[in-house]
Amino acid sequence: xxxxxxxxxxxxxxxxxxxxxxxxxxxxxxxxxxxxxxxxxxxxxxxxxxxxxxxxxxxxxxxxxxxxxxxxxxxxxxxxxxxxxxxxxxxxxxxxxxxxxxxxxxxxxxxxxxxxxxxxxxxxxxxxxxxxxxxxxxxxxxxxxxxxxxxxxxxxxxxxxxxxxxxxxxxxxxxxxxxxxxxxxxxxxxxxxxxxxxxxxxxxxxxxxxxxxxxxxxxxxxxxxxxxxxxxxxxxxxxxxxxxxxxxxxxxxxxxxxxxxxxxxxxxxxxxxxxxxxxxxxxxxxxxxxxxxxxxxxxxxxxxxxxxxxxxxxxxxxxxxxxxxxxxxxxxxxxxxxxxxxxxxxxxxxxxxxxxxxxxxxxxxxxxxxxx
Amino acid sequence: xxxxxxxxxxxxxxxxxxxxxxxxxxxxxxxxxxxxxxxxxxxxxxxxxxxxxxxxxxxxxxxxxxxxxxxxxxxxxxxxxxxxxxxxxxxxxxxxxxxxxxxxxxxxxxxxxxxxxxxxxxxxxxxxxxxxxxxxxxxxxxxxxxxxxxxxxxxxxxxxxxxxxxxxxxxxxxxxxxxxxxxxxxxxxxxxxxxxxxxxxxxxxxxxxxxxxxxxxxxxxxxxxxxxxxxxxxxxxxxxxxxxxxxxxxxxxxxxxxxxxxx
Numbered sequence: 001x002x003x004x005x006x007x008x009x010x011x012x013x014x015x016x017x018x019x020x021x022x023x024x025x026x027x028x029x030x031x032x033x034x035x036x037x038x039x040x041x042x043x044x045x046x047x048x049x050x051x052x053x054x055x056x057x058x059x060x061x062x063x064x065x066x067x068x069x070x071x072x073x074x075x076x077x078x079x080x081x082x083x084x085x086x087x088x089x090x091x092x093x094x095x096x097x098x099x100x101x102x103x104x105x106x107x108x109x110x111x112x113x114x115x116x117x118x119x120x121x122x123x124x125x126x127x128x129x130x131x132x133x134x135x136x137x138x139x140x141x142x143x144x145x146x147x148x149x150x151x152x153x154x155x156x157x158x159x160x161x162x163x164x165x166x167x168x169x170x171x172x173x174x175x176x177x178x179x180x181x182x183x184x185x186x187x188x189x190x191x192x193x194x195x196x197x198x199x200x201x202x203x204x205x206x207x208x209x210x211x212x213x214x215x216x217x218x219x220x221x222x223x224x225x226x227x228x229x230x231x232x233x234x235x236x237x238x239x240x241x242x243x244x245x246x247x248x249x250x251x252x253x254x255x256x257x258x259x260x261x262x263x264x265x266x267x268x269x270x271x272x273x274x275x276x277x278x279x280x281x282x283x284x285x286x287x288x289x290x291x292x293x294x295x296x297x298x299x300x301x302x303x304x305x306x307x308x309x310x311x312x313x314x315x316x317x318x319x320x321x322x323x324x325x326x327x328x329x330x331x332x333x334x335x336x337x338x339x340x341x342x343x344x345x346x347x348x349x350x351x352x353x354x355x356x357x358x359x360x361x362x363x364x365x366x367x368x369x370x371x372x
Numbered sequence: 373x374x375x376x377x378x379x380x381x382x383x384x385x386x387x388x389x390x391x392x393x394x395x396x397x398x399x400x401x402x403x404x405x406x407x408x409x410x411x412x413x414x415x416x417x418x419x420x421x422x423x424x425x426x427x428x429x430x431x432x433x434x435x436x437x438x439x440x441x442x443x444x445x446x447x448x449x450x451x452x453x454x455x456x457x458x459x460x461x462x463x464x465x466x467x468x469x470x471x472x473x474x475x476x477x478x479x480x481x482x483x484x485x486x487x488x489x490x491x492x493x494x495x496x497x498x499x500x501x502x503x504x505x506x507x508x509x510x511x512x513x514x515x516x517x518x519x520x521x522x523x524x525x526x527x528x529x530x531x532x533x534x535x536x537x538x539x540x541x542x543x544x545x546x547x548x549x550x551x552x553x554x555x556x557x558x559x560x561x562x563x564x565x566x567x568x569x570x571x572x573x574x575x576x577x578x579x580x581x582x583x584x585x586x587x588x589x590x591x592x593x594x595x596x597x598x599x600x601x602x603x604x605x606x607x608x609x610x611x612x613x614x615x616x617x618x619x620x621x622x623x624x625x626x627x628x629x630x631x632x633x634x635x
Contacts, residue, residue: 024534028486056534057566061498089565096501103474103497104508336515337469 006030009037014044019051022059030062042074049082060089064097125333132329136259139251151257158261162223166269169222170215174273177210178202178280186289195289198281199296203304206277207312213360215273216319219266220352224327227258228348231331232341240332250332259324266320267313274312311372315363319356326352378437379404379537379569380425385434387420394420395431396593404536407563407570409580412590413615418573419463421590422541425571426460427451439536456484459530463541465522467514467529473500474510477528484533499528504558520551524558531562538562540572544579552576556583577616577624582631589615601628 006026008017016037022030039045047063049055067077082090109117143149185201231254234240240250278300285291330348334340380402387395394417402408410418423429425436427443436443439457441450467476477496481487487495500510503524514522523543530538543559544552560583563570574580580587581601588598591611597604605616605625615621 024485027491031487031491057498057502057531058495058534061495065494085565085567092502092565093498096498103510106511337513339470 007033007037011038011040014040014046016045016047017051018047018049018063019053021054022052022062023054023056024058027058027062030059034062034066039070039073039075044076044078045070046078046080048080049086050080052083052086055083055086055089057089057093060086060093061097064090064094067094068097128333129325129329132332133325136251136255136325136328139249140256143252143256149252151253154253154257155261158257159265161226162219162262163265163268166219166222166265167272170218170269170273171276173214173218174206174211174276175280177214178206178277178282179284181205181210181277182281182284183288186285190289195285195291196295196299198285198289198291199299200303202281202285203278203300204308206281207274207304207308209312209360211273211277212270212312212315212319213356215266215270216316216323216356217353219262219269219320220323220327220349220356223262224323224352225345225349227324227327228331228334228345229341231255231328232334232344235332235334236336236338236341255328255332258328259321262320262324263317266323267316270313270316274309307372311363311367315360318359318363322355322359323352326355377404378402379439380571381435381437382421382425383435383437385421385424385436386432387417387424387429388432389417389420389429393593395434398434398590398594400588400595400598402569402571403586404569405567406585407559407572407583409584409587410571410573410590411575411580411587411615413611416590417593418590419541422539422571422573426458426539456533457535458537458539459533459535460539461523461526461530461541461543463545465514465526467522467525469514472511472513473505473517473525473528476514476525477532480529480532496528496532499532500525502562503528503531504554520547520555523547523551523555527555527558527562531566531568534566535568537569537571540570540574542574542576543572544574544576549578552579559583577621578627581624581628601625 006018006020006022007030008019009015010017020026047066049063052059063079067079070077079087079090182198182202186195186198189195189198189201231240234254240254243250243253282293282296285296286293327348330344330351334344378401380400382398382400385395385398385400386393398417398421400421410421412418420429424431425438425443427446431444434444438454441454443451443454446454467473468479471479474493474496477499478492481492481495485492497507497510501507505521505524505528509517509521509525514525517525527540527543530540540559544555547555556579559570559572562568563583572579572584584601586598586600587604589596589604589607589609589612591609596609597607597612599607604612605621607613616625
């Protein structure tokens with residue numbers, strides 16, 4: 001049925017006839033048709049609903065809307081001959097529309113207030129982070145006195161998931177980094193016939209910088225995000241509330257094992273990464289630069305001081321604290337919705353990587369001042 | 373349109389879930405314009421039945437006809453057409469947590485109609501008012517609403533397309549008695565003004581007495597009995613007696629009869 005059939009306006013009699021289906025499906029047509037009717041300037045109009053087959057609340061809304069609009073133009077509208085059910089519906093909708101107030105306006109914001117508001121939010125979040133770290137430290141110190149509350153099982157499972165299960169991917173990535181580094185540096189060294197110096201360059205760069213950094217970035221993507229998502233879902237599910245009421249602080253069972261676990265496993269993973277990074281470099285030196293296994297391994301301990309290894313490994317616990325604390329903090333910050341889990345997981349990874357690189361830069365400055 | 377024709381017809385439905393047969397040849401017909409309650413003990417497949425009618429779970433065999441279309445073999449287009457004609461209120465409301473209440477209610481309109489935003493907003497606001505929510509709740513997010521308000525919001529979303537058929541999964545679960553009674557009232561009201569057919573799964577005995585026309589009792593994988601409450605509670609089947617014969621069942625019955633006398 002087309003709109004022409006649904007509506008007939010008789011300008012002589014000032015009668016508006018509704019026919020057929022007045023429902024949601026026909027609403028767009030009806031609306032355009034009504035908009036094109038040449039309404040008189042004043043007087044009375046009858047709306048006749050005699051031949052309406054079907055009317056749902058959308059159709060009734062349209063009629064009430066029409067009545068309101070015409071009233072505003074100074075026309076008086078009379079509804080006649082509507083079937084009983086439609087009349088009931090019209091009545092209810094009219095009542096609802098009459099106490100309908102407009103929606104509260106959403107305030108428009110300008111650039112300055114947006115920047116200001118987000119600055120305040122960031123600062124507030126930073127403050128909350130400090131509070132979080134403070135509470136956690138206090139909790140950790142408190143728990144030292146109660147060895148019965150140490151959660152060995154949780155810790156073991158964190159070690160297993162963050163450490164053991166990460167071994168293959170870390171090994172593969174580090175190996176590839178070793179290969180790539182050797183290839184790029186080897187091209188330059190070969191020009192000077194200084195092939196053997198690849199051992200110095202590779203050893204220093206992998207041990208001091210690449211292994212800790214790559215491992216930390218990989219782990220923040222693998223583990224930091226997992227911390228946030230799992231703690232966030234537990235929070236949505238009220239599991240954290242349940243734990244608290246059962247007399248187990250979330251810090252004790254969920255947060256501290258994760259942080260301590262990563263604190264242990266990240267240095268180990270970094271060492272693992274050292275091994276495979278150097279191995280990758282060694283394979284590449286052998287095939288590309290013609291340095292034998294023996295030469296490589298013989299030169300390595302002579303030119304790479306133990307200090308480099310220790311500096312590299314030493315950064316890992318700091319990175320671990322950054323990843324785990326940000327991951328857990330963002331998890332605890334999850335609020336109310338599934339969206340918030342996604343948002344906080346993203347934030348957790350981005351912030352962790354950001355602060356890892358910042359911390360690495362600070363380490364470099366400190367080490368260069370200390371002439372290490 | 374006679375009141376006798378069925379809007380849903382389920383024949384010989386069999387379902388196998390979790391290593392056991394949930395439905396073993398279940399038959400059920402829902403008449404147009406009625407409020408049908410579905411009850412049964414825990415694990416008798418009430419929610420599974422609802423999910424099968426909604427095409428969220430596939431049965432092993434049997435036929436489910438809805439608006440005269442066979443659901444189990446329906447094409448995507450038929451299904452899309454059917455989905456415009458029903459509304460669902462889920463047990464946990466299933467409001468989209470990232471959208472405001474208004475956007476939640478507008479969502480089906482946006483998907484299924486070609487209306488402009490102003491019209492959609494007005495229609496959505498109308499439905500929000502019709503379910504008895506205050507206008508300023510429209511801009512709130514689901515998490516900011518109380519449990520009862522979320523239920524109402526879910527109902528507003530279920531009725532926004534003016535469906536012929538509404539499914540309610542435990543609409544009064546977890547609500548205080550006052551709010552639950554208000555929701556019962558609202559459901560009755562909507563049914564009478566909009567001519568809806570309502571299928572509700574519920575454990576709320578007061579709701580069953582007050583608003584249903586007929587009640588289907590599920591047990592042993594089939595519909596054991598389908599009748600109005602007054603007759604259903606007299607059914608001698610031990611499962612049905614165990615369900616309604618307890619103290620709470622009798623209290624609800626007495627409460628209902630007391631109300632009837634006062635009227």
